[in-house]
Amino acid sequence: MPNTGRPSRDCHLCRKRRVKCDLARPACQRCIKYGTECPGYRDQQELVFRNADPTAVRKRKKRTSQSPGVSGSPSSAASGTAYPTPVLSPNGDFMFTSSTDVVLAKGVNCNAAAPLTRPVFQHWTSHSVPIVLNVYSNLDFIQDIYSGYNNDGPLIWAAHLFSRTYVTNLRYPTAISRDAHEETQRELGTYLVKTLNSVNKALGTPEGAFRDDVLATIWLLSNYELLIGSLNRTETLSPWHLHARGLYSILKIRGVAPLHTVKGRMMFWPAYSMVQIQSLINNTECPPESQEWFDAIAQSLSPGEGLGLHVSLFMIKICSVQARIFSFFRRRDFSGASREYNDLLAQMKAAIHEIEDWMESNPVGNHMLEIYVISLYQSAIVKGFNAVKLLINFLTHYPLCSIPLQQLTADRDYCIEIAQTSAQGIIETVPRILGPLAAKGKDKSPKTVFDALRIIWPLICVYVMDICRPEQRLTASEYLFYIGRELGIRQGLNTYSTKLTLPPEARVPFGEHEEL
Structure with missing residues (x-):
């Protein structure tokens, strides 16, 4: 039967140790600080359903029928698979105020959903990818790369970094306290390090520069820098400029071969646009390979x-x-x-x-x-x-x-x-x-x-x-x-x-x- 209480969503080890879990995916920081591998979390079904004997079921039905303000008829809701814009709660979770929001967050059609009697809190990492997909809904290459992407890799860490920054910027300081903001900044710092380390690890392999997810991650990092406002920093080691230079380096290594494919073109244009804007800002020449790239594109212009x-x-x-x-x-x-x-x-x-x-x-x-x-x-x-x-x-x-x-x-x-x-x-x-x-x-x-x-x-x-x-x-x-x-x-x-x-x-x- 549905679990109408609030079961713990903490990882297995945090529940066993009886400490508060930060609910981070794929591994919580509590376990990492504890010096052990995070054993993971309970299945969603385990959190939603529980076993109950017939006596308990009858008692619960009786209490529900006597509760004021609870109707047995479902309320109507808009259908579709659009992603919601979540509200950041004081404890750092994403908050949804109706069951429709929860269903839509998972990308499932819902024509009729009963209103919740209280907000449902879910950790923000559960919805970072849907937010990125919504922000870049017009970019097919982002949609394609995230489709079927595993839960570990640079693109996932970049999604956590981008989404949390976006929601925090949009809500702070009216939605979260100063302490929560400072905790968010520490959390974002952790995810930034994870993203950069993951990219560096990938680029250390022979095929790293040819991985579409690596190029997309660096492009997403350059957009993240716009979210935090680092474009005005024009020094040599400014993060935005470093990412733009990174995009150029990868495009240079990939060469003209990807430009003969539709997917390669979709990846090329957003990345090269960042590279050209950097040249415009810094009063420098565009990459010397530019003419060769455009000659290849001109051969089969779409x-x-x-x-x-x-x-x-x-x-x-x-x-x-x-x-x-x-x-x-x-x-x-x-x-x-x-x-x-x-x-x-x-x-x-x-x-x-x-x-x-x-x-x-x-x-x-x-x-x-x-x-x-x-x-x-x-x-x-x-x-x-x-x-x-x-x-x-x-x-x-x-x-x-x-x-x-x-x-x-x-x-x-x-x-x-x-x-x-x-x-x-x-x-x-x-x-x-x-x-x-x-x-x-x-x-x-x-x-x-x-x-x-x-x-x-x-x-x-x-x-x-x-x-x-x-x-x-x-x-x-x-x-x-x-x-x-x-x-x-x-x-x-x-x-x-x-x-x-x-x-x-x-x-x-x-x-x-x-x-x-």
Whole structure:
């Protein structure tokens, strides 16, 4: 019969020792600290059902029939297999307030479920994978990898890390106490170490870099860093940048062979996008293998890949120009900058015209992925032409510059105009990407998190680049703050810094004073 009491969910050893278990999967920390192997947990059926003699059954039925407020008819509930958004309880468990939630959490259809008389608490590790699957419900490769995946491996630890961070960010400080928050941080630290150790162990084997779950784990770790807001840390050993470099290293080892398969393509695009964004942020060249990879993709282009391919090729050119510009800044090379200025600006204009001609012949649709790719393209325009503007400022301080001041002024106005037009396009895209969240502030489903993660960088680009209009930067900052506060993506609150090492001449044109 159903067990209507609250049987212990602790592992076998913790129940035997009569100590509180932390319910972690696959092994509890109590057992690990105790120095022994965790023997595991009781079956779910054992927790839900128990044996009872006929006398006990009759007594229980009598008590139930006499209890006020308990109806024998089931209440209706919505059907479907959607995953719930759990509430984090003070003790760190996920709390569900109805039996429908519990059924949906397991991915089972439920047309009629009786309401529970009290909340049901389940340890958060039981639902970390469903939350990840909900957040990335539009990514087939994530769904495929987790399908049938075992309970031990880097992708499971990454799911625990990502899901707990997401729920904690979303609820703290209103849902959990400070002590619980500190305990959560310690717990997350443990899972981060387990994830990294598991990845390192896998990469230590010959086949490690070719494992799809390893590539997906590192990609998920880079998204986790956005949840905690580490993108603004641009030092060499910043975690986000390390993960982006790790993605590039794996793509380099895997080579072009996976790009001839549908699954390999699905894995490639999200990983390479992170790599290109890092190049854009750091003012460095894109990976030298990029052209070889895209040549392989172009040989058998799938429907919908054309836009992503051309935007990526465009970003390669923008990153190349940026890298050359900042090399002049580092060396304070006025003569070199003056000599190559016309060629650099011509490359930027040619790249713009080439992709615009392609888009005119291949109209972009309203699919969410296409909208995101366009916003990434627009962010590259903002970032790239901001670099050209800095170069123009730099050259106005060089008396021997071969470019007339009048031309430099006209080129500077051109850069500002095209960057501000692109920035406006990014801002106008946000309501379409975030949908009800941006319009009404009500949709906080986990799926919305992925859409918000994809628009974070374009919004940061508008916010921090002073080539954009003040009202555009203000609007971008408001969107970022809203995403950080309402969706728990801390990168929206800890925005990327523009404190670049620039020569003073690059900041403002000759004759103008830098605003404090």
